[in-house]
Amino acid sequence: MVTPLSILLVEDDAEIGEFISLYLANHDARTTVVPNGAEMDAAFKSGSFDLLILDLNLPGEDGLSICRRVRSERPIPIIILTSKGEDIDKILGLEMGADDYIVKPFNSRELLARIRAVLRRSDNHHAPDDGALRQAYLFSGWRVDILSRQVVAPCGMRVAMTGAEFDLLxxxxxxxxxxxxxxxxINMTHGPTSGPFERSIDVLISRLRQKIEADAKKPLLIxxxxxxxxxxxxxxxRA
Incomplete structure (x- = not known):
């Protein structure tokens, strides 16, 4: 029996929240809908979720602030779903740590495809093929384990990575x-369903440099x- 996905949707438009919840329910996903950041925090305390879908125009704390805060606290995949469609908004969303960005109005099938693509890149839902078993990459004291999707620094500490950051590395x-x-x-990290644009790679490179370079402003590795x-x-x- 397939365990339903558990999705947390932060959306203050009740009609959109209900539409998404009903649609995803037909595709083995259980959606909890909350209207703001405060209720999102309460939901995280009372349960666990596989994915966060986040609007930007929210009452109280705005979506970008929420995205940045959640990314600093937990490795959950994040999809921004918003009416803000300018490139600068997309760049800011990715810089705050989102894994993908969808503009309203949206196609429900595209939303589902994006959810599946992001989850395939995430730690808990990535299923490597047999050739990836026990495979790791080693460089400059770093270890990148393909099976567990873990990145270990030269000091021995695990460095948290989003799904997109790991795929880029x-x-x-x-x-x-x-x-x-x-x-x-773009083709190696996002795939054809993620609505890629070139600046998204620049943002991911910047985020990855912050994590693996001794000095991100003077990168030696990337x-x-x-x-x-x-x-x-x-x-x-390879190890």
């Missing part, structure tokens, strides 16, 4: 010392190749 480890264009990285893309300048081995 995985792609870089598989292609060391090779210039990769933004389009190539270097920019002007007018071309990025190169992972590390000696990578």
């Amino acid at each position: 995985h792609a870089l480890c598989e292609n060391p010392n090779r210039v990769l264009t933004r389009e190539q990285l 270097q920019t190749v002007r007018s071309e893309g990025y190169i992972f300048s590390a000696q990578v081995t």
Whole structure:
């Protein structure tokens, strides 16, 4: 028997909340709908969730602030669902830690596809193929474990990664010392259903540098190749 997904939706429009909840219920997902950040916090205290869907225009604490706060507290995948469709809004959402960004009005099938894509990239729902078992990448004292999707720093501490951040690091480890264009990285990390745009990769690169570089402003591992893309300048081995 398949265990239903548990989704937390922060949406103050009751009609949209009910529509999403009913639609996802037909696709093995149980949705808890709350109208603001305070009730979201209460929901997190009373239960666990596989995914957070977050509106930006909310009463009280705004969605971007909520996204940044949740990302700093827990590794749950986050999808922003909002009427704000400008590129700058998407960039800000990704910078705050969202895994994907959907603009209203939206197609319900697209929403479901995006949910499934984000969950495939997340720790708890990623199912590696047999060839990935016991496989890890090692570079500069770091360990990237493909099966558990864990990243361990040279000091031995685990570094939390979102699904998109891990997939980007995985792609870089598989292609060391090779210039990769933004389009190539988009295909490796987002896939065709995630509505990719080039700046999303720049945001992910920035987030990843903050986590693995000694000085994110002077990166030695993930270097920019002007007018071309990025190169992972590390000696990578497999374990």
